[in-house]
Amino acid sequence: MTCNSTMESVHDYQLQQNLLITFLFLAIFTGWRTFYERIKRSLSQVTVVIIGGGPVGLLSAFLTLKSGRATNIVVFEERGRKSVLNAQYQLTFDCQSVEFLKAAGIDFDNIEGCRHDNCFTTKVGVFLEYILDYLTVSGVNVSIRFHKKFDKESCKELDEIQGRLLVIACDGRNGQASRLLGLDEFSEQHSCNAYGAIAAIERAEARDVPTPEKRVHNLTFDLSAYGAYHSENDCSPGFSLKVFGNSKHRFISLAISKCESSVVKALRTILDRSMMRNIFMKCFNLYKMGYEQSLSESYALNHMKFSPRLFEIKLSQRCETVAYFHDCDTFVLAEGEAALSFNFHTGLDINPAIRGLMSLSKFVEMITLAETEHSISNALLFKMKHNEFVCKDLIRNGLRDYMFS
Ligand SMILES: Cc1cc2nc3c(=O)[nH]c(=O)nc-3n(C[C@H](O)[C@H](O)[C@H](O)COP(=O)(O)OP(=O)(O)OC[C@H]3O[C@@H](n4cnc5c(N)ncnc54)[C@H](O)[C@@H]3O)c2cc1C
Structure with a gap:
């Protein structure tokens, strides 16, 4: 017992x-496996190729660099450095874009420009130079290839890159890179339920100093001299006007919510260049900055370019903006005006692109870690949904924020 x-x-x-x-x-x-996974995750990286060295291309390089997930970043830019930095227009970042870019590490206090109504306006060249300097001193392998056009031959170069690759097409609204890389060419046109017209004046004698925008609302025009009579029943809200651009290159935009008032009908149908020229000239002279010279009729005749009549404002959206090619383990993405653009100039044109870039860092993180088909699909779905959201938000609120409020 x-x-x-x-x-x-x-x-x-x-x-x-x-x-x-x-x-x-x-x-x-289990502990060792978790530790190993953590190390592996922290070391996972991807090669990033960016096509276009405009504001969106260089910002994409900046954001991928900041994500810490890029082994190499290569930017193809068909123009020379001097030509890129000498571009003659200005960028205006709205409050949301400023906050996002600040959080990403852009120090607006160190960029020459002007602040107004929570917006920041600067010369495009000044902004690009700031980012180029940051990329150059970053120490990571960033190569900006000026005078290098991305074409069919460059596509073959991409095949030689080892490991996972992300190619971002930021080659502007007329760019061909997305198509060369295999994204569908088709774009959808969304009506913004508004009509607009634009004028541009070049003042050779002026310096290009960043200048804040000016907005005016509820404008009406007397077009009786052109045979368009104002009806008593017209209760449309009137036009919103915006004067923007630097003091050398001035732009005037006019927009009105879709309506059938007699003035809108006249401006949509009568093709009389002197009528439009007069409207833009008088608007400019009334609402220009105090220190600017007024436009004379002969100056407007010789130096002002303008839309001859009101057109429908539309947002053009590339239907396919993100894809994955399994055979070469490559993700392709379109950003900026290569993905989304208005056919109208609001003076805040860079901001739709910045909205799109807000999901870039997370997307880079997701694709770097994605190992299974499921996680690759999740990353694609995440970016597609965000792009869709940006587009819908712009159709709903874009013009109101940029022109009508
Ligand atoms: C005259 C003008 C005035 C503007 N005024 C304002 C304003 O007041 N406020 C504002 O916010 N925005 C303004 N903008 C708009 C703003 O600049 C755009 O929103 C912005 O430029 C879009 O940036 P992006 O990088 O998508 O395209 P882009 O600026 O067009 O850059 C595309 C780049 O890709 C390069 N590229 C094209 N194809 C290839 C290729 N195959 N290989 C290599 N490189 C290629 C081009 O050379 C270019 O540098 C203005 C634009 C213009 C043209």
Whole structure:
């Protein structure tokens, strides 16, 4: 009896020992695996190729660099550095874009420009130079290839890159890179339920100093001299006007919500260039900055370009903006005006592109870590949904924020 109970307790003790060893072994294995996964995740990286060295291309390079997930970043830009930095227009970042870019690490206090109504306006060249300097001193392998056009031959170069690749097409509204890379060419046109017209004046004698925009609302025009009579029943809200651009290159935009008032009908149908020229000239002279010279009729005739009549404002959206090609383990993405653009100039044109870039860092993180088909699909779905959201938001609120409020 005693012998049996001793044998049993020895057996129990051995069982407990075995269980403890198994448990310890499992704990060490799980801990080691978690540690290994964590190290592997922190080391996962991707090569990034960007086509276009405009504001969106260089910002994409900046954001991917900041994500810490890029082994190499290569930017193709068909123009030379001087030509890129000498572009003659200005960028206006709205409040949301400023906040996003600040959080990403852009120091607006160190960029020459002007602040107004929570917006920041600067010369495009000044902004691009700031980003180029940051990319150059970053220490990571960033190569900006000026005078290098991306074409069919460059596509072959991409095939030689080892490992996972992300190619971002930021080659502007007329760019061909997305198509060359295999994204569907088709674009959808969304009506913004508004009509607009634009004028541009070049003042060769002026310096291009960043200048804040000016907005005016509820304008009406007397077009009786052109045979368009104002009807008493017209209760349309009137036109919104915006004067923007730098002091050398001035732009005037007029927009009105879709309506069938007699003035809108006249401006949509009568093709009389002198009527439009007069409207833009008078608007400019009334609402220009105090220090600007007024436009004379002869100056407007020789130096002002303008839409000859009101057109429908539309947002053009590339239907396919993100894809994955399994055979070469390559993700392709379109950003900026290569993905989404208005056929109208609001003076805040860079901001739709910045909205799109707000999901770039997370997308880069997701594709770097994605190993299964499921996680690759999740990354694609995430970016597609965000792009869709940006587009819908712009159709709903874009013109209101940029012109009508
Ligand atoms: C005259 C003008 C006035 C503007 N005024 C304002 C304003 O007041 N406020 C504002 O916010 N925005 C303004 N904008 C708009 C703003 O600049 C755009 O929103 C912005 O430029 C879009 O940036 P992006 O990088 O998508 O395209 P882009 O600026 O067009 O850049 C595309 C780049 O890709 C390069 N490229 C094209 N094809 C290739 C290729 N195959 N290989 C290599 N490189 C290629 C081009 O050379 C270019 O540098 C203005 C634009 C213009 C033209």
